[in-house]
Amino acid sequence: MLLAPLTLHTPKTLAELTKLYSELDNVKLQAGGTFLLNSLKLLKRKGTKTPDHVISLQKIAELKGLTVDKNSLHIKSMTTINEIFNSSALEGNWNILKTVCRNISTHPIRNMATIGGNLTCRYTWTEMPAVMIGLQATLHFIDQAGQDLTLSAEEFFKQAAKTNHILTGVTIPNQETYRISYQRVRKTMNVDIPLLSLLITTKITNKKLNNTIVAVNNCVDFAQRDYQLEEFLNTAEIDKKLPETALEHINKSIYDKRSHDYKQHMFRVSIKKALTEIINVS
Numbered sequence: 001m002l003l004a005p006l007t008l009h010t011p012k013t014l015a016e017l018t019k020l021y022s023e024l025d026n027v028k029l030q031a032g033g034t035f036l037l038n039s040l041k042l043l044k045r046k047g048t049k050t051p052d053h054v055i056s057l058q059k060i061a062e063l064k065g066l067t068v069d070k071n072s073l074h075i076k077s078m079t080t081i082n083e084i085f086n087s088s089a090l091e092g093n094w095n096i097l098k099t100v101c102r103n104i105s106t107h108p109i110r111n112m113a114t115i116g117g118n119l120t121c122r123y124t125w126t127e128m129p130a131v132m133i134g135l136q137a138t139l140h141f142i143d144q145a146g147q148d149l150t151l152s153a154e155e156f157f158k159q160a161a162k163t164n165h166i167l168t169g170v171t172i173p174n175q176e177t178y179r180i181s182y183q184r185v186r187k188t189m190n191v192d193i194p195l196l197s198l199l200i201t202t203k204i205t206n207k208k209l210n211n212t213i214v215a216v217n218n219c220v221d222f223a224q225r226d227y228q229l230e231e232f233l234n235t236a237e238i239d240k241k242l243p244e245t246a247l248e249h250i251n252k253s254i255y256d257k258r259s260h261d262y263k264q265h266m267f268r269v270s271i272k273k274a275l276t277e278i279i280n281v282s
Helices: 014-023 036-046 081-085 092-102 107-112 115-120 128-134 153-158 227-233 242-249 261-279
Strands: 007-009 027-030 053-056 066-068 072-076 138-142 148-152 166-173 179-186 194-205 208-217
Touching (some): 014 053, 014 166, 027 036, 081 115, 092 179, 115 128, 115 166, 128 153, 128 179, 128 194, 128 208, 138 153, 148 153, 194 261
Parallel strands (some): 027 053
Antiparallel strands (some): 072 166, 138 148, 138 166, 179 194, 194 208
């Protein structure tokens, strides 16, 4: 299906981008395009109003690349999923991003799709949001005047990923002293998008968990934290029964919302598996 008529803009610098974005009305930003183009086709099919202007971010070199220092990993918003996957900088706990990237669609899609598009597309089932919350990522934006703004990943998704600003990148702190487990269940054998996912990070001191984050994507709501389970884990003694006992303390409203028996079961299996990995129970 052809798109409705629109004007495509291809700025080459952030300055050009912010100028266009401040001057144009009824405008959408295009990152990799894998979500946007399908969305525009769907809007046309429904007879819904579509944007008059699309601004492509593809030619803006300032929005591409990945850098690392001893304190943080910074991924610019137009870095593709395959570029993240192939980066030699993903060491320690950052290496979990390789697993996440590998789960995203197909190789051709990963060559187009960007981390910025994955985070801001406002689909509730995308791979990165729960991971960014669990890794305590900070999102960087600029407004129409080019002023910098920051927001934690958790706060961004509490706001249902709504923004009229431009995402420029993501910073993930170095968490080498944390233990981490990422679990994901695909929707069906033939549809490789997640039915659910979760990421648990924690520190272990004196046989106790602390600073635990349980980031959950039930693929119905936007990714969120299970504070109820976190509170229990941060006061519990580590033993072989912990992964099973933890299930008595989950916030069921997160895992069982608009769900079915199989999904509820797999969430519980995933929590047990994650905690078992973290505390090294064989």
